[in-house]
Amino acid sequence: MTTVPHLVPGVQPEPSEPEERRVTATVSGADVTVALGALIAGISATALIYYWLAPFSGLLGFVVVSFVMFLVFYAALVWLDADGPAVRDRLVGAVVHGLAALLLLALVCVVSFTVWKGYRALVHWNFFTQDLQLAGPLQPLTVGGALHAVVGTLEQIGLALVITVPLGLLCALFLAELRGGFTRFVRTVVEAMTALPSIVAGLFIYAAVLLIHDEQQRLGLNLHFDKSGLAASLAITVMMLPIMIRAADVVLRLVPGNLKEASLALGASRWKTVRTVVLPTARPGLATAIILATARGVGETSPVLLTAGYTAALNADPFHGPQVSLPLATFTLIKSPQPNVVARGFGTAALLLALVLILFLIARLAGGRAPQDLSPRQQRARARQSARDVSRFARRMRTTRKEEQ
Amino acid sequence: MTSAPLEQRRRLRPSGGQDRVFRIILRCAGAAVLVLMVLVGAFLFSKAIGALRIAGWSFLTTEEWEPDSHHFGIAAVLTGTILIAGVAISIAVPLATGMALYVSEYAPARVRRLLINMVDLMAAVPSVVYGLWGFAFLQGNVIGLARWLSTYFAWFPLFKVTGSDPRDPLATETVYTSSTFIAGMVVALMVTPVICSIMREAFSQAPIGEREGAYALGATRWGMIRSVVIPFGRGGMIGGTMLGLGRALGETIAVYLIISPVFVIQPHVLQNGANSVSALIALRYGESGPVALSALMAAGVALFVLTLIVNFAAGSIVARSRSGAESEA
Known part of the structure; x- marks a missing residue:
């Protein structure tokens, strides 16, 4: 190694050894x-x-x-x-x-x-394929299962989603897209309703839908409405709707204003802006909002307790007769003194937990991808669209040039 | 070059056609939701008025719940609700603060995402599962702690337990079961993730410039947290706590599974016997005649008003604490 000679007086020679790398870790040995x-x-x-x-x-x-x-x-x-x-x-x-x-x-x-x-x-396969109709409290665990509760849960949350998803998303769009006193008022009311305790939502359906039946008979109407899966899903709807609207509203308001303005400045209508800019940008967040609200709705016991009724038999018809769901079955079974029934209760709770976990994973997978990072398939679709645009522009250029000539 | 033809004046009114339909649909959806929500509120209030007329002001001061003999009030259940929520909040806030600080300040960047997901998952676990755990697991394991607290801290009025001599080794332990304390612990686990996620969001918004400034002035990590992160996140901390309080007040199933209901004001949180408004509704809705149902509605409305006040206060505090930098452009 050669040493650097003093070329300029007053300037120190460079150190011959390379400087030691400093440790920047915050935790030392x-x-x-x-x-x-x-x-x-x-x-x-x-x-x-x-x-x-x-x-x-x-x-x-x-x-x-x-x-x-x-x-x-x-x-x-x-x-x-x-x-x-x-x-x-x-x-x-x-x-x-x-x-x-x-x-x-x-x-x-x-x-x-x-x-x-x-x-x-x-561990018993019959837990997933049978209901509890034949399983008395003293029957071994090789008889009976939670199929009726799984079916009930899926049907009730499905019915609730049929109402809440379109209505909730439209209302969230309304809150995020339109301005004015009416919008502010609706937003205040929705925020107030997120404070509604779930048991009170159940009590509302119990009193307003199930007990109104007596008054109807007095009036001569006969809309027979009993404790049923439909009543339960209505109670879940009342509880879930404000939660979903609020979460979706927050997500929609996070869409950058300059994106929307760019779309409007290019001459797109409001509807087209929402369809092509706002919704695709907010899609992962909206999916998360819907799925997390669904997880809340699936897991709530108290509105279902007042409205669904309890049955040990499989009832696939949500419109007539009592229909049990996973949280309600758990709640009912674990109050039993029989160890086998309690084990079934814990089994239904584990199923419920698995369902919520699956919903949660789906939410994270849907919400994990930002709108700009695309999957390979989406990238190919974008490339094809882009190629089509290029050829369209080229065609148009040719035609305008011909006209000019 | 020929001059371009004169440009036509463009019309500057709101775009019609498609857009008008779109706007009408949105307004309809908003109106439908509004009608539904107002209907729920108005129905509850109108049904509750009947019971409130019967009970008058004594509705707030009566402890018993005997609506059939027109003798009922929410003094006991509302106190019970507030006590359970109080226990829950005083356990949940330190836990949530610790977790939020850990996630935003201490955790390595690799596991941060995972931790956030786990906290969110904890918020999504159904309340009946927590109730089950509290009822079948926690209750048996926490008796020792309750006994210890009541033995050495009985001078604190809330921790007193009547009907048991802590120095008698053969005394039955059932006096420590089904208490406000156990219900509060379970509710604390449910509201901790709610509080934690709001606190974490508030902490992570503390500006990087101030953080680095504190470090550059020689602050330790805790010094930086105390002088930068916590002052910036204070609004979020308070707001998150109140939102958690709102959730804790309305919790039903876990409380219902654990407590053994009593209709007296029970300030001894470690002692058997507690009550809450939502557990009362879940307990009594089935056997109710018109008056009793109306009374339950009144209790539900009282709870709703309480959570409403707490939630709105929380919302305004959280909103005020945000700088508004991340809101719409």
Whole structure:
């Protein structure tokens, strides 16, 4: 290696060694060691207190005391080579990590407990192919299943979606596209109705649709309306509609104004702007809004409790007779003292959870793609459209040139 | 070059035809939703008035619920609802703050997306599943904690438990079951994701310039959070908490599964026996005659008004806390 000679006086030579790359990681090896050490010390000290010094017991207490001891040791260890602000920083970091872990642990616990308890019922294939008509409380789990509840849930949410999706999307478009006092008023009312407790929505349908029947008889009308899947889906509709409108409205208002203005400036009508600019841009968000509202609607028990009635038999007709759904079946079954019935209840809860999870995954897949990143198929379609446009322009140029000549 | 023909003056009225139909359809949809919503509200209020006439002002002060003898009120159930929601919020807010801070400030970028999805999934888990878990799992495991709290913190009036001597090792533990505390814990798990997602959104909007400024001045991560992220996210924190409170007030099934209903004001949160408006409706709707149904409507309306006030307050706080930079151009 040759050294660079002093060419200009006063200018230092470049360092012969390349500069060392600095570590920019926020967590150093020493931090990890300190945290691990504090953790081991905390658990050991707690074990000492629990089993040698004091007559304590219980897993929950052990975990909590270990965490507190960990914090103490951690603070002390950091204190050795850092000052006050750094110690506070590390302590808050540890607490935040602990809280996040606790919340995730709770989620995992809820899900796995349900699946674990329902496992006994879920392993029997008949759970998915039979209803509970023949399965008395003392029957083994090889008889009876939750087919009637699955059918009921799908039909009820389907009926509710038939009403809420068109009405909800149109109303959200109305709120996002049109201006004026009327729009503001509708928006206020919709926001107010999102506060409606779901049980009150159920009570409304119960009183307004199911009990009005007596008054009809007095008036000589006979619109027979009993507890049925339809009544349940109406209750779900009343609960779901404001939620969906509000979520869709937020998504639609996030469509950039300059995109809409560009479309209008090119001479497109309002309808065409909505169809070709607003809706495609907001499509993933709208899908998410619809599917998350559906997940809420599927899982709500209280409106269904008041309106659907309970039956152990499969009833595929949502318009007549009681029709049970997954949350309602869960709610009813687990109140039984018989372990087999309770296992069936947990099985239906696990099915419900799986349904919600599937809906959620669909929502994330639909919502994960921004409008500008296209799938290969969409890209090919765009390329074809573009080629058609080019040839159309070329044709037109030729014809205008001919006319000019 | 020939001069171009004079350009025709364009008409500048709202585009007609297609667009007029489009606008009419939108207005109709808006009107239909409005009619439906107003119908629900008006129906509930009109049905509730009958019971309110019978009960008068004592509706707010009576604890018992005996509508057939015209003696009913929401003093006990409304207090119970507020207590359950209070327990839920005081557990949910620290959890949600921790999770929101973790996701927005501490988590590695790789797992951030996954964590956000998990919190959203937690919000989508049906309430009956939470209720089931609280009823069959949590209840048995939390008795020790309740007993410990009532033994050492009984000087705090809410934690007192009557009818049990904590120093008697053979005392039955049923006095600690089906309490406001357990119901509140389960409701807390349900509202935590709601609060958390609003807080996270508020925290992540803290401007990068101020964050880097704080770091450049030598702040630690916690120093930066305390002086930049939390002040910027304060509106979102309060608003999210109130939205969670609105959800907690209206929760039915989980509460219904856990509590054993009592119709007295029960301020001892650790003790067996609690009540809430929504659980009352779920419990009594079936056996109700016209007066009783009207009374239930009145209770439902009272709950609705309460959640309405909380939600609107939350909405205005969240809206005010946003700078408006991300709203429409």
